[in-house]
Amino acid sequence: MIGFKSTLIGFKTSLFEIENLYLFPGNLYLLAGKNGTGKTTFLKTIMRTVPLHGGSIQIKGTDLKIIESSTLPLLVAFVESRFVGIPFLSLKEYIALGRAPHTNAFGRLTPKDNEKVDEVISLLNLSSYQDKFTDELSDGIRQLGAIARALVQEAPILLLDEPTAFLDFENKDLLMRTLKEIAVSQNKCIICSSHDLDLSIELALPTLAVSSEENKLILLDSPLNKQQIIGLIC
Amino acid sequence: MMKRRILFYLLLATILLLVFSILHIFVGQISLSSSDFFRAVFKNGNYSNEEILMREFRIPRLLMAIVAGGGLALAGMLMQTLFNNPLAGPYVLGINSGSSLLVALSILTGSTFLGSELSLVFSAIVGAFIFGLLILLFSLSVKSHLSLLLIGLMLGSFTSALVSILEMGAGAEQFKAFAFWGMGSLQQIELSQIPLLMLTFLGSIGASFLLVKPLNMLVIGENSAVMLGLSLRKTRILVIAVTALFTGLITAFCGPIAFVGLAVPNITKLVFRTQQHTWLILGNVLIGALFLVVCDVLIQSLESVIHLPLNALTSIIGAPFVIFILLKKVR
Numbered sequence: 109m110i111g112f113k114s115t116l117i118g119f120k121t122s123l124f125e126i127e128n129l130y131l132f133p134g135n136l137y138l139l140a141g142k143n144g145t146g147k148t149t150f151l152k153t154i155m156r157t158v159p160l161h162g163g164s165i166q167i168k169g170t171d172l173k174i175i176e177s178s179t180l181p182l183l184v185a186f187v188e189s190r191f192v193g194i195p196f197l198s199l200k201e202y203i204a205l206g207r208a209p210h211t212n213a214f215g216r217l218t219p220k221d222n223e224k225v226d227e228v229i230s231l232l233n234l235s236s237y238q239d240k241f242t243d244e245l246s247d248g249i250r251q252l253g254a255i256a257r258a259l260v261q262e263a264p265i266l267l268l269d270e271p272t273a274f275l276d277f278e279n280k281d282l283l284m285r286t287l288k289e290i291a292v293s294q295n296k297c298i299i300c301s302s303h304d305l306d307l308s309i310e311l312a313l314p315t316l317a318v319s320s321e322e323n324k325l326i327l328l329d330s331p332l333n334k335q336q337i338i339g340l341i342c
Numbered sequence: 343m344m345k346r347r348i349l350f351y352l353l354l355a356t357i358l359l360l361v362f363s364i365l366h367i368f369v370g371q372i373s374l375s376s377s378d379f380f381r382a383v384f385k386n387g388n389y390s391n392e393e394i395l396m397r398e399f400r401i402p403r404l405l406m407a408i409v410a411g412g413g414l415a416l417a418g419m420l421m422q423t424l425f426n427n428p429l430a431g432p433y434v435l436g437i438n439s440g441s442s443l444l445v446a447l448s449i450l451t452g453s454t455f456l457g458s459e460l461s462l463v464f465s466a467i468v469g470a471f472i473f474g475l476l477i478l479l480f481s482l483s484v485k486s487h488l489s490l491l492l493i494g495l496m497l498g499s500f501t502s503a504l505v506s507i508l509e510m511g512a513g514a515e516q517f518k519a520f521a522f523w524g525m526g527s528l529q530q531i532e533l534s535q536i537p538l539l540m541l542t543f544l545g546s547i548g549a550s551f552l553l554v555k556p557l558n559m560l561v562i563g564e565n566s567a568v569m570l571g572l573s574l575r576k577t578r579i580l581v582i583a584v585t586a587l588f589t590g591l592i593t594a595f596c597g598p599i600a601f602v603g604l605a606v607p608n609i610t611k612l613v614f615r616t617q618q619h620t621w622l623i624l625g626n627v628l629i630g631a632l633f634l635v636v637c638d639v640l641i642q643s644l645e646s647v648i649h650l651p652l653n654a655l656t657s658i659i660g661a662p663f664v665i666f667i668l669l670k671k672v673r
Contacts, residue, residue, distance in 0.1 A: 155569055181571040194561055197617040198344070208559055208570040215555030239344075241615075261570070 116162030141318030185258035193243035248279035415630025418603030431604030436497030440473025441593035467590030526597035601660020
């Protein structure tokens with residue numbers, strides 16, 4: 109699904125290298141690494157908002173460089189670490205914006221678009237909040253809303269940049285479990301950066317660790333314990 | 343439920359606009375009857391004095407108020423959404439300084455090429471577009487809402503300095519013409535210019551409707567919008583171009599009008615409680631037009647007591663409103 113070959117990640121200088129790595133659908137990958145090691149840069153490189161520093165990335169067999177700007181949102185969806193909410197924008201309208209890559213030049217929602225939006229809203233149990241304005245919701249609900257927006261995009265790849273950073277323990281737990289369920293049930297390839305190593309070990313997530321010694325991204329298929337990850341990234 | 347609220351306010355604004363437009367036409371020192379109005383509109387030639395007054399002054403002035411109010415409000419909405427800044431507007435960001443500068447150049451230097459009416463409008467639009475791009479360029483490296491406004495104000499001061507240098511070098515005749523333009527008025531439009539005015543106005547509204555999808559996407563922030571496939575460069579240029587059309591057109595005919603473009607989009611959003619730009623465009627045109635027509639009715643009915651310049655009245659209402667928004671929204 110996503111293939112890396114001698115990929116260099118970095119903005120001005122190279123932060124780390126990915127030698128040879130393939131990520132597959134049906135998995136939730138945890139992206140672990142210390143602050144400043146380039147986790148966000150890595151995700152943004154796949155989104156093409158940060159240029160590729162070297163090597164190549166392939167998405168569904170196509171080189172990332174030659175994918176049309178209008179096609180990329182159909183392949184990859186992105187969730188930022190925090191959505192602060194916008195006055196007078198209802199949760200449902202916000203989620204429906206995720207259909208933008210599918211709608212026509214006027215952004216008109218077809219019955220099929222509305223169906224998808226409703227489906228995702230009920231999947232994430234957001235029905236009772238859908239008509240509330242996004243600035244009046246709690247952080248947890250808003251973050252679920254952001255994920256809903258990414259899901260209605262129907263992209264096979266989902267990238268999340270520390271989505272649990274501003275959540276309490278209960279919401280963190282709920283969010284990670286939901287993501288894992290979605291990865292399996294909708295056969296998506298999900299990469300989620302996070303510092304919550306305990307939770308990922310509990311959920312037995314395959315972990316992408318930025319090794320700070322070698323400056324490389326290494327895939328641990330199912331890490332046995334926290335020390336193994338910490339040993340790598342610190 | 344939400345839609346019903348919006349439709350109610352759209353209807354209310356339309357009715358109020360109609361009522362105040364009728365009031366606007368018949369308020370004034372010389373009283374005119376409704377039959378004067380209909381004869382002035384439908385008769386061909388041989389007009390009486392009353393009909394001429396109606397044709398040459400009252401109707402153009404009303405249309406100008408509607409176009410200026412609706413257009414500036416819409417220009418303000420476009421700026422606010424593009425810069426994601428509730429304090430943006432064509433006046434505070436110095437977009438109409440651009441118009442002023444080019445109009446000053448064409449009037450004060452008395453160049454024959456730029457002297458004609460059409461090219462006056464054209465140079466005002468070009469000026470607005472250049473300054474729009476300039477502000478856009480600054481906005482790329484400035485993150486804070488307030489810094490961008492300060493840059494807009496500086497652009498304004500810089501331009502007025504340039505204009506006063508131009509004024510010093512100009513002849514008495516040109517100086518008078520420019521001073522007259524600069525005072526800001528709804529009365530300078532002539533009957534023959536109405537088609538050009540209306541065509542550009544309606545065209546710009548149409549163009550705004552074509553921008554609804556990118557505008558709705560920009561609400562969630564540039565970064566998120568881009569990741570949903572928005573072409574940022576194209577959107578920016580188009581939004582600036584439409585804003586320049588509105589601002590340049592209106593500034594060419596009325597001179598600079600302050601605060602309408604800042605206050606009305608905020609009022610519209612507070613009343614409509616939506617971020618859907620289809621509704622916001624309609625709302626801004628109606629409420630903006632209503633705002634300026636009401637202002638002008640006020641000016642006309644107070645004319646015997648006190649002469650209120652248009653720009654003074656909009657500033658008196660608009661400036662406190664900016665402070666109100668600063669206190670409420672931007673901390």
